[in-house]
Amino acid sequence: MDKVTVTMKMKKNLHKELKEFCEEKGLMIGAYMERAVAEKLEKDELADDMADYGEFKNDKNKIVVDFDTAKKKLGL
Numbered sequence: 001m002d003k004v005t006v007t008m009k010m011k012k013n014l015h016k017e018l019k020e021f022c023e024e025k026g027l028m029i030g031a032y033m034e035r036a037v038a039e040k041l042e043k044d045e046l047a048d049d050m051a052d053y054g055e056f057k058n059d060k061n062k063i064v065v066d067f068d069t070a071k072k073k074l075g076l
Contacts (some may be wrong), residue, residue: 024030
């Protein structure tokens with residue numbers, strides 16, 4: 001798996017807390033941060049999807065047909 005190096009700035013007290021937590025749990029800071037970013041991205045993508053769904057659900061101008069009806073109309 002290809003990896004890149006990422007540099008970031010963090011508040012000193014947050015870094016201390018992160019370092020202590022990782023040491024207590026026997027974790028590497030980089031691996032912990034990678035997992036945290038992946039989880040946050042997944043959560044934010046789900047939130048975006050839910051917002052899109054909410055907008056679609058509330059759209060009074062939409063036309064909804066079941067899949068089989070759409071196939072027939074398209075001649076598939």
